[in-house]
Amino acid sequence: MDESGTTKAAVASDGSGSDKNEVQRYNPAEIEPRWQAKWDAQPNLYAAEPHTSGKPKFYCLEMLPYPSGQLHMGHVRNYAIGDALARFMRMRGYNVLHPMGWDAFGLPAENAALKNNTPPREWTLKNIAQMKVQMQRIGYSYDWAGTEIATCLPEYYRWNQWFFLKMVERGLAYRRSSKVNWCPQCATVLANEQVIGGCCWRHEDQIVEQRELEQWFLRITKYADELLDGLDTMPGWPEKVRTMQRNWIGRSEGAEVEFRVTAMANTPAITVFTTRVDTIFGATSIQLAPEHALVKEWVKTDAQLASAVDAMIAEQKVARETGDIGNIEKHGVATGKTAINPFNGETLPIWVANYILADYGTGAIMSVPAHDERDFEFAQKYGLAVKRVVAPNVDTDKLALPYGEEDDAVLIDSGEWTGEAVLEAQERMARFAEEHGFGKKTTTYRLKDWGVSRQRYWGTPIPMVYCTNGHAAGAGHEGVKAGGVVALPESALPVLLPEQIEITQEGGSPLGKVPEFVNTTCPVCGGPARRETDTMDTFVDSSWYFYRYTDARNSTAPFDSEKANYWFPIDQYIGGVEHAILHLIYSRFWTKVMRDLGLIANSEPAERLFTQGMVIKDGAKMSKSKGNVVSPDLMIEKYGADATRMYALFAAPPDRDLEWQEEGVAGISRFLARVYRLVGKYAPNVQYIEHGMHADEIAPEQFAGQTAAGAALLRTLHQTIAKITEDFNGRWHFNTCIAAIMILVNEIYAAEAAMDSGEVSSATIAELLRTLTLLLVPFAPFIAAELWKDLGETTDVFQQPWPVADKELARESEIEIPVQVNGKLATVIKLAADTDEAALEVAIKAASLADEKVAARLIGKTIVKHLVINKPSGKLVNLVVK
C-alpha cells in the first residue's frame, strides 16, 4: 500500500493518457436504462426475506395509486420518500417489505369505456402496465414480483367478498332502506365521507341529491368508541389527522329527554337530544327539523305549515348549492302545538326551524336561548322568552347574552336542582329522567354506518342473492332479514364480474342488464334467484390491501396470519393528507374487524403515518384544468430519474408543500454530474482496485497519521454520515441531508490540488468516494450503482451496510468560539480542540479579552459578567457590559 509516496497522477493512472476533457460526461440517459434492465431481470432483487428469517422487520408502505395511466409528481414525491427510507433500512440490516399495487376499481374506467369504447378491464390493465413502466424507470425498490396486486382482479376482490360474508355472519353488514347521497354525474350513491360541502368528491360542482334506496351498510359505528379512543394511543400519527378523525367521529355525550305533545294522545312524544340537560329549566320552546317525522305528519292537515316547511327545505337546497349553508339566516314557523317539559310541567311552543339538522341527534332540540348562541339568535328574532338558569361565577352585569359559564357555575331557578354544580346536575338530571321513564343518558356520533353499495359496474360484486321463493337467511346470518336475501356460501366465491358488458350512461346498475349474471339459483333451496347487482365502494379494496401484500399470492385465504403478524403493524405508512378521513378511518375499522375475526393480532394498522405535502407549480396544486402539470417522463428524459426524484426530496422538507421549479432539477442534475466527474477522475487511481483492498480492511489507525487536508476531508465525511443517519431516524429533513452531501462534494473539489499532489492519501480518497457513493443510495440509486461499479466493485451497492460515523474522525481539531458582547456577535476566536478541559475556560476568557474587536467594544464600559456557555453543540462567550 502506497501511503507515503506521491499519489500517481490520477488522470494518467489508467495508462491511457487521457486528460481532463476526456473524462466521460454524466449521461443519465445511458446509465439509467442500463441499470434498470439489469434490475428488472432480477425479480427478487428487492424481495423481503421470509417471516421466519428472524431478522428485525421493517414494513415500509406508500399508498397505492389509482391507475389513471399517468404518474404525476405527487406520486413521484410520495414514492421517493418511501423508497429512500426503504433503501436506508435495508442497508441498516432490516428485513424490509416494500410493496406496490394498484387501486384498480373505480368510475374512471367506466367513463373511459363510454368515451373510447374500451372495456374497463382492458383500459385499466393497460394503464397499470404504463404506470409500472414509469415507476420502474424511476428505480423504486419495490418487490413487484412478490407483492404487486391489482384490486380489480378476482384473485384480489374475491377476498373483499369473503370479508363481506364474514361481516354478514357477524351482523356487521346489513341491508336497509335509507336516504342516500346520490351524485347524478356518477349515477351512484356516495358515502357521507364522499360528500364535501354538499357536493360530490369527484365532481366538485355537482350537488348531491338525496334519494331513498335499499343499501348495504357496514356497521362501522359499532367501533366508533374504539376508533375514537384508539387515536389517543397513536403518537406516530400526525396530530392533524387524529384531530380530523376525532371530529369526524364526533362523539357527543348528553341526554335524550321526551316531551309529550299537549292534548294529542296518539302522537308519539318528541325526543330531543341535548348535551346540556342541566339547562332544561331554561327551555322556552321545542324546535324540530323540517324533515322531522312529526312535521311530515302535521303538514298533511296544515297547508300553511306545509308551504312554510317546503320553503325551508327548498331554501336549504339552494343554500347548499351556493355553498352558503351554515350561514343562512335562522328562521322558523310556529306549529301552534305545544309540548310539556317533563321536569317542571311547563308548556312550550313547538316550532319548526331551519337550523335544526334532521340527521343529527334526534332532529329535535329543546331551545335554551339564555345559554345557547343559536337558540338566542332565534329567540330574539321571534320574541321568545329567555330564561336564565345558570349563574356564572363572575359579575353577571358585564356578560352578554347568551350566558356562557364556567364548569363550576351553579344552577338557579331549577326547582330541586337549584344550587347544584353544572356537571353534577347533568349527571343527576339524566339519571332522574331515566328513573322516571322520560329520558336517558346517551351518546351520539356524527359518524354513520358506511354505505358500501354502488350502482356501478367496475367494482367488487356483492356476494348476495335474492331468492325468488323468498327464503329467509340461514341460521347465524343474523344480519340478513327475511325476504329472500341469501348470502352465498364461501365455495361460490369469487362472484366474477362479467367481462362482456355494455356500459351506458343510463342510471341504475349496469350489472342488472346482464341476464347471465343476474339469473342464478338460490344456494339454500336451489330455486331461481336474482343476484345483487350493486358493487362495493372502492374504499373496501384499499381498506385491507396492505395485509394482502404480506402474502399476495395466497389462493386459499386473504393472507396467512403468521405472516401478517410478523409484518404488522406497518412501521411507516406514507401518503397524502387527503386520505386522513376516508381511507384511513376505513382501514382502521377493517383492521379491528379482522382482529375480531381472529386473523390478526394488531388493533391498528400502522405504527407511524407520514403525510407529505403537495407538489405545486406557480403557487397552485398541479392540475389539468390549471394547465400547470409537469410530466415526470419529461423530467426524466431531460435530467434523469435520479435528478428528478432527488429534487423532489431536496426542494423542501417532505411534510411541506413543494414548489416545482425546473431550474432546481437542472441544478441537481449538475450536482450529480459533479459527483460523476469526481469519481470518474479518481476511480482509476483508487488504491484498493489495484491491491484488492477494501475500505473495511483499512484500519482507523491508518488515518491517524493523516495530513491536515486528509483529516479535514474525513472529518466532513463522518459528520455527513452522522447527520444523514440521524435524520433518517428522526425528522426526515432529506433536503438538508442532500445539502450535507453537496457540502461534502464541494469540499472534496476544493481539495483537488491536495489530492492530486498526494497530500491526501489514496486510501483516504478511496474511503471518501466509496462512502459518498453509499450515501447517495437512498436518493439516487442509479448513479450510486454506476459509481460503485466504476470504483471497481462487483457487489450490489444496495446490499452494502450503511456507513457508520466515527466520532473520533468527525471531531473538529480546532474549536471556534463566537464571542458576543451584550448578546451581539463581536468576533469568533479559535482554540486547539485538545486544550485541557480544566484550562479551557481560562484560555477562552483570556482569548476573548485579547481580541481587538472585542476590546473595541469594551472601551468605556465595565464588564458585569463574563459568561462562557457550554453546550453540546459547542462553546460560546457572552460579555455583559455596562
Add this chain to the structure above:
RNA sequence: GCGGGAGUGGUGAAAUGGCAGACACGCAGGUCUUAGAAGCCUGUGCCCGAAAGGCGUAGGGGUUCAAGUCCCCUCUCCCGCACCA
C-alpha cells in the same frame, strides 16, 4: 365562527434558546473558447460608505446574559370542519 399549519433574501429554503440566511436556484463579474454551450473561479439580505459601521426573521409587547426559536396580543395566507344542540 372553531381546529390545525405557516409567515425568514429576488426564489426554494437552513438554523437541539447561542455566529440568521447553510445548501441550491437566479443574477452579476471573471476564466476557458475563433465563438458559444458546458465546466471552473469570485460576488450576491438591506442601507450608507473607501472603510469602520448601522438595520434586519409579518407587526407590537414580554421572559432571558442571549429569541427566527419560548410566552402574550394583533395582522396576513393556506388547509380541514362548519348551525353537531
